[in-house]
Amino acid sequence: MKVIIGLIAVSVLFLAGYGLSGAAPYLFGVIIPYAAFALFLAGFVYRVLAWAKVPVPFRITTTCGGHKTHDWLPRSKYDNPSNAVETFIRMLLEVLCFRSLLKNTKTQPGDDNKPVYATEIFLWxxxxxxxxxxxxVLLRHIRLFVQPTPAFVTMIERADGFFQVGVPVFYLTSFGLIAGLVYLLARRLFNPQVRYISLLNDYFPLFLLLGIGISGFWLRYISKADVIAIKELATGLVTFTPSAAILSSISPLFFGHLFLVCVLLMYFPFSKLMHIAGVFLSPTRNMANNNRAVRHINPWNYPVKLHTYEEYEEEFGELMKAVGLPVEKE
Amino acid sequence: MNDKWKIILGLVVFLAAVTFPVWRGAIAGAGEPPELQLPEGKTKCIESKEFMIDNHMNMLDEWRNMLVREDIHEYTSKEYGDTYEISLNKTCLNCHKKTEFCDKCHAYADVEPYCWDCHYDPKGD
Structure with missing residues (x-):
């Protein structure tokens, strides 16, 4: 049911962009993209700043290796970092190589029905x-927004289309994007354990990204659109001088694609896709495990007003002497 | 420990990256869309203008396969019914000048067709 709702929602959104853009090209070509991007930026900043306010008083580093003790004991530097440099490398591995996903395992009944754990590398x-x-794919799209196209974008295009298959040249990432998404979706659908914990907010972004990927693929390889007009629109949008005249020469399929992208931008700050920022804030990953090596003082400890015994005796010494209580100072 | 400044620094870097086309456009401008020099004395291309804009690359690919692999030397226009000899130099480049036509849009859209790995421009310098 969740799967069907996600699929229907994305299909309806695509058809809205595809079908209604002819009636209101300025709305779908200019107003919605601006609104979507503004909401994306504001929502993104709001979410990250809200996270930044959350206090992390104690280091909750979950580790998979020995921590730093004696020099002669083996330790695991990048699983259990003890200083900022090692933590930085652990974060690099996490952000760039998705190292945590490599720890994904599957459990299967082995001999005598005892559980056997095996590496499950396909999620990674x-x-x-x-x-x-x-x-x-995102970097390649810069060619439509910036004139002249920066050299690094051209280099990426050359590398991506290295095999020069077909016309227009087939990009490896066109396939990679859709194949990756199809696998991630199939995993949710056909792995019973993962399916059990999957929600609409897991399926919807997958279908949305698939919709964007497939409509983009279609635009490039199957039903072509006027790229020059699209670039004129895009460069106009980013310089705040959008031209309404060219909207009519762009195919409806492009507006379907664009509208899905706008929905993605609007949905992004409120969704699980915020893991793009969240991964940097993983408290179990981004702090060195120096709980015992360094003294950590709770940052919101208020100054406690102390009343020492010396002060007490100074205040009440005479009275204490008068009733015969022993005092330290004479 | 107060890491707020690190988070804000990261956020600023992210915002600068995602708004790259905006500030780059503010510095360098939107750029002018290409103005093509159309052949003089001609009223139509092989197919309709709209078809040629969107599908010329597929037509060239098709022509290459027809000529090189299937030994077919003639193409009949679906739109107008005229017959053309399949040849880049004798049809396309007979009317259009590469530097004033092909290159303009390809440079604007950052497309690098590999036609010119083998072919040359008969009107070129």
Whole structure:
């Protein structure tokens, strides 16, 4: 049911962009993209600043290796970092290589029905293929927004289309993006344990990204659109001088694609996709495990007003002497 | 420990990256869309203008396969019914000048067709 709702929602959104853009091209080509991008930026900043306010008084480093003790005891530097440099490397491995996903295991009944744990590498592989393809696809889109196109974008395009298959040249990441998403979706659908914990807010972004990927694929390879007009629109949008005249020469399929992208931008700050920022704030990953090596003082400890015994005796010494209580000072 | 400044620094870097086309556009401008030099004395291309804009690359690919692999030397326009000899130099480049036509849009859209790995521009310098 959750799957069907996600699929229907994305289909309806695509058809809205595809079908209604002809009636209101300025709305779908200019107003909604601006609104979506503004909401994306504001929502993103709001979410991250809200996270930044959360106090992390104690280091909750979960580690998978020995921590720093004696010099002669083996330790695991990048699983259990003891200083900022090692922590930085652990974060690099996490952010760039998705190291935590490599720790994914599957449990299967072995001999005597005892559980046997095995590495399950495909989640990591699917995630790597999808995320890096997505990054390259996003960077490639810069060619439509910036004139003249920066040299690094051209270099990425050359590398991506290295095999020069077909016309227009087939990009490896066009395949990687969709294949990665299809795998990640299939995993949710066909792995009973993962399916049990999957929610609409897992399926919806997957279908949304698939919708964007497939409509983009379709635009490039199957039903072509006027790229020059699209670039004119895009460069106009980013310089706040959008031209309404060219909207009519762009195919409805492009507006379907664009509208899904706008929905993604609007949905992004309120969704699980915020893990793009969240991964940097993982408290179990981004802090050195020096709980015992360094004294950590609770940052919101208020100054406690102390009343020492010396002060007490100074205040009440005479009275104490008068009733015969022993005092330290004469 | 107060890490707020690190988070805000990261956020600023992210915002600068995602708004790259905006501030780059503010510095360098939107850029002018290409103005093509159309062949003089001609009223139509092989197919309709809209079809050629969107699908010329597919037509060239198709022509290459027809000529090189299937030994077909003639193409009949679906739109107008005229017959053309399949040849880049004798049809396309007979009317259009590469530097004033092909290159303009390809440079604007950052497309690098590999036609010119083998072919040359007969009207070129």
């Amino acid at each position: 592989l699917g995630a790597i293929v999808f995320h890096y393809s997505m990054l390259v």
